[in-house]
Ligand SMILES: Nc1nc2c(ncn2[C@@H]2O[C@H](COP(=O)(O)OP(=O)(O)OP(=O)(O)O)[C@@H](O)[C@H]2O)c(=O)[nH]1
């Protein structure tokens with residue numbers, strides 16, 4: 001990838017991501033005047049609701065040129081309800097720029113995002129922002145960065161290269177940095193002894209950053225543009241060490257975003273990992289069925305500043321955009337799958353709510369709008385039950401408000417939402433068998449968090465004489481039936497709402513074994529018959545096993561004034577939570593522990609007035625654990 005770098009600006013809410021992006025666009029000449037989040041005038045917060053609330057909700061991709069390279073930049077949201085958008089961006093990035101406010105330091109959402117970055121092994125550069133704010137404390141941030149588990153963070157100084165000569169003037173950090181580098185490369189000592197210039201050292205830093213071994217740390221003030229140029233200069237130097245992508249290989253690209261613009265055109269954003277995609281040519285889609293038609297590239301665009309520009313080809317490393325190609329989804333791979341493509345697990349919603357159109361005649365339009373929103377965000381899932389009630393899945397209250405506002409602003413549909421409910425799950429507590437019957441299953445519990453596994457008793461193929469298609473039909477139908485939906489199950493009547501678990505929730509952490517097939521007499525059953533029977537037989541096995549209900553638990557961090565500590569602890573305990581640690585930090589205390597997600601809103605109603613709105617509650621992660629009861 002000769003000349004492109006894809007960076008994502010990620011951070012906790014309000015860290016200054018959009019402000020940093022705006023300054024970068026200004027500094028690089030994309031825009032002539034700088035907007036401000038507080039004046040609702042930035043390029044990347046362009047939705048009406050983003051401007052009203054002063055927060056980013058949807059990831060935005062822009063680009064600029066710096067030095068000799070083109071940089072595509074993804075400005076992502078910081079609010080936990082929109083973590084999905086951040087995770088989608090991970091499909092695209094060469095480097096993540098993690099912004100941390102020098103005043104608020106590392107926040108729970110920083111931890112959540114960093115843990116995901118670590119999991120996928122993406123190179124990270126840190127920008128400590130808001131140095132101008134009263135209470136900014138770089139040393140504290142440095143300690144918190146170390147506590148994140150970043151062992152090899154290196155302070156980089158504004159306006160100067162980190163040369164050996166320079167280090168002597170910045171003894172404090174320089175010594176730390178040197179010690180860090182020595183862990184990697186003995187040649188550095190030789191470089192020092194021979195008095196060689198610091199460029200060699202710099203080069204090692206760039207290389208190790210690209211290899212995700214060290215994390216350079218910059219400091220600055222995004223609002224005033226201080227430190228931004230240094231960050232960009234260094235990104236250009238790091239880019240030289242980012243792995244070279246095969247240009248001559250078959251085309252390979254992953255779709256990371258679908259967005260309906262104001263003209264209702266479907267813009268499909270993809271990132272190339274190998275080869276080239278050209279206008280007027282045809283490409284397959286890697287994971288679609290064999291009969292999925294090739295897509296014909298009619299129009300092609302690249303990101304150019306704050307806009308899109310027509311292009312006749314898009315090559316490895318670049319981001320491209322297709323318009324109005326049906327049947328493509330986020331995560332689809334255009335062309336062939338290649339090694340460079342990262343797969344990232346999506347975060348899953350844990351709440352749901354019913355949606356009602358205020359005017360009954362809007363029902364179909366509401367369904368169409370939700371279908372469009374679901375294309376943009378695959379986790380925005382909705383179902384219609386047999387009483388035609390629409391239910392959507394949610395991450396939280398801010399997202400709920402966003403969906404309502406989007407339906408109103410973009411689609412002109414007024415809606416009402418029910419209260420938010422928690423999505424529970426179930427897991428078998430022992431071994432269970434179905435049958436005797438046409439299809440027979442055994443289920444067993446798996447350790448928490450492992451998901452679902454499927455296998456078949458090798459005898460099934462022989463005694464039952466099952467074809468490959470029949471096996472595929474059984475497996476697909478059995479696994480799909482573990483997730484509740486308004487399944488239309490053949491042979492058992494249409495539109496039967498199918499609830500898999502003994503108590504109607506999604507079943508997880510389960511091993512499904514297809515045990516036996518007892519072919520009925522008469523004509524050979526069709527693949528459809530297998531498909532129709534599998535969910536019922538599996539459900540019987542699950543019921544016989546018995547299940548335990550799981551609920552989502554927030555692992556939280558609360559910061560409150562020490563005066564409110566005692567009351568906060570009792571409120572947590574009143575709401576079936578616990579406090580596992582209390583840490584003093586000046587006048588404030590930091591509490592951490594668990595709280596059932598279903599108690600969160602109720603807890604907040606007590607917590608906010610109790611702390612005079614001065615306390616913060618953040619979630620570090622969510623885990624499904626046994627339901628603790630009413
Ligand atoms: N004093 C000061 N304020 C800043 C700086 N950078 C950003 N801000 C302010 O911090 C607030 C949040 O800035 P944003 O750029 O919207 O932060 P963000 O990280 O994009 O926030 P989300 O997208 O909602 O997660 C705004 O009021 C900015 O003006 C800075 O360097 N110094």
Ligand SMILES: [Mg+2]
Nearest residue numbers: 017018055056
């Ligand atoms: Mg923002």
